[in-house]
Amino acid sequence: MQRRPAHLPDFARPPLDEVVLGVQFDQMPGFTSVDVRAVWDLYRDDFPKVQDQPLLQPIFETFGGTPPQQIGFQPFFMGGALGGVGRVWFISEAGNHLLQFQPDRFLTNWRKSPNDQPYPRFEGIVAAYDSSLRKLAAFFKDRFGNDLRINQAEVTYINIIQVDSFSEATKYFENWKYSPPEIEGLNITTVEVIYNNQRTPYARLIQEVQSAFSPEGKRVYKMSLIFRGKPEGNNADDAMKFLAHGREAIVLNFRDMTTTEAHKHWGIEQ
């Protein structure tokens, strides 16, 4: 298993609620709904439950020109979408871990609920995902004779910060200076373009803070950090490098966006 990079801040009690890792790949020619069962068989021992879900539309991080009105623009035509094959969830027995599969996507989710499991750390999640992804790649090669061609990858960290009042933004967010007596709602998004060493844009880091209510009716800030873009190459090795880089960017960004006071509350380990 990878070791945590030493320069990354660590927190004993991070407000982390969910982590998503995923890749998008070129459709495998000849893949049909009949093959989905065979994919599930690869993971069934650890993910015995299955659930159908609607398809996720392809998403691409491109640069230049005018950004579409909506980030993650999805086109309107549906004819022939992925050969009519939908998305499925493969769910662990406890319900904290999930694999998501559709003919052009493969993702893994860890989440704290439903039973408040301790965070297994990125290293644990990515090692398991790496193994699962390579299993999928081998399956495609064996069954269809084609390599898995990954065209996009993403890392998402979703944090849930419980507050007494939405006016506590200055307590948690470093750049928030505006502090009226009562904030009823908050919804902030920033999008940062990420460049490689050749100064070519290849990813985006999307930071979103939103006020919300928990299922128990408590006020929370939902802070999502998404790193998404095109890995350098098309294979699993390149995807894993991208995910590691994305995680690093997210953790450093989380530290920079939140206050020293909040860090102490979350048990920052220097």
Place this chain on the structure above:
Amino acid sequence: MNASGRGSAVYHQERPSFGAPSMIPSSRGLVSRLSTSQARMRVNAPTSPWLSELNQRFDEIVSLPKGWDGYSGVAVTFTCATFAANLLERLYVDSVPVPQLVPGSDGSVQIEWHVNGFDVELDVLAPYEVNAIRRNVTTDEVEELELQTDFTALTGWIAGLRMAESPLVRMRG
């Protein structure tokens, strides 16, 4: 940072977990979220006139029957078509005519304009694999680019297709 001041999202209704958050609120202030656990699928209306006009054409090329070319040609892949649409949305310029779409036998698609003294052809071989050429029909000069993520170079090409900027007009001037 830019507070919208709108009502808070209802977390227990949204259930954002267990979804790839493919829809992110726009920096222009619109909140647009895909709620995966509620199994809603939203297909957004196109935002540029090009895509409005190309709606039917995209539907046609992703639905072509096997052998449409008289050989063993396949339909344009959904992934390729989506990437092409995404690219067009980014490149849209007012007063530039809508392009034409030509399918390849292998699931690829070419976006092309033949207007205002230029031929501009964007051959979308796969997501992040675009071969672009621009030909000046007067001088026969050809420029070629191979593009992956950054399409900034194409913005000048597309702007040059505007009706008011015909090279023929410039020559006469």
Place this chain on the structure above:
Amino acid sequence: MDRRAEDGRIPAGEDEGLSHLSVDPYDEPRIGGYDVIIRRISPDQHVVWDDNRQVRRVSSKAYTKSTGLAEGMSVDIEALIVTAGIDPKDFVTTPVYAGSVAFSGQSIRSLNLWIGYDSLPGNPYHGQVWTTEPKKKFTESQKSGLANAAAWYVEIPGVEIK
């Protein structure tokens, strides 16, 4: 595995229901410089409006190869069709009606391209035009060279070849 007979045809009955086994790119010596190589053109999909010249014409996309490194541009080999006793113009307009253009073997090879047999289920007279080295695409000069070398075989009325 090459199931072709001496003249490039699949023996009768053996091509039905079989999935297509791709042929590695090669140059077929039995295809002569004067042999006619046919490329089908879809009137619905390959024809574009050229506002510069105020004409309908064949898109350059019709003269491209598939992107796989070992894949080429599909063609029909006229000599094989004729040897089989079939009218080539009838053959290339069924089952899907298409226009078509024709090149000489020499004109294709002069662009540093190979031509070879590659029979398909249902089309034993199918061939491919390949790059001589594994490449994802034809060069622009190869594409324009093909367009320049093409002549109508089954003309699409009102459409320019290039």
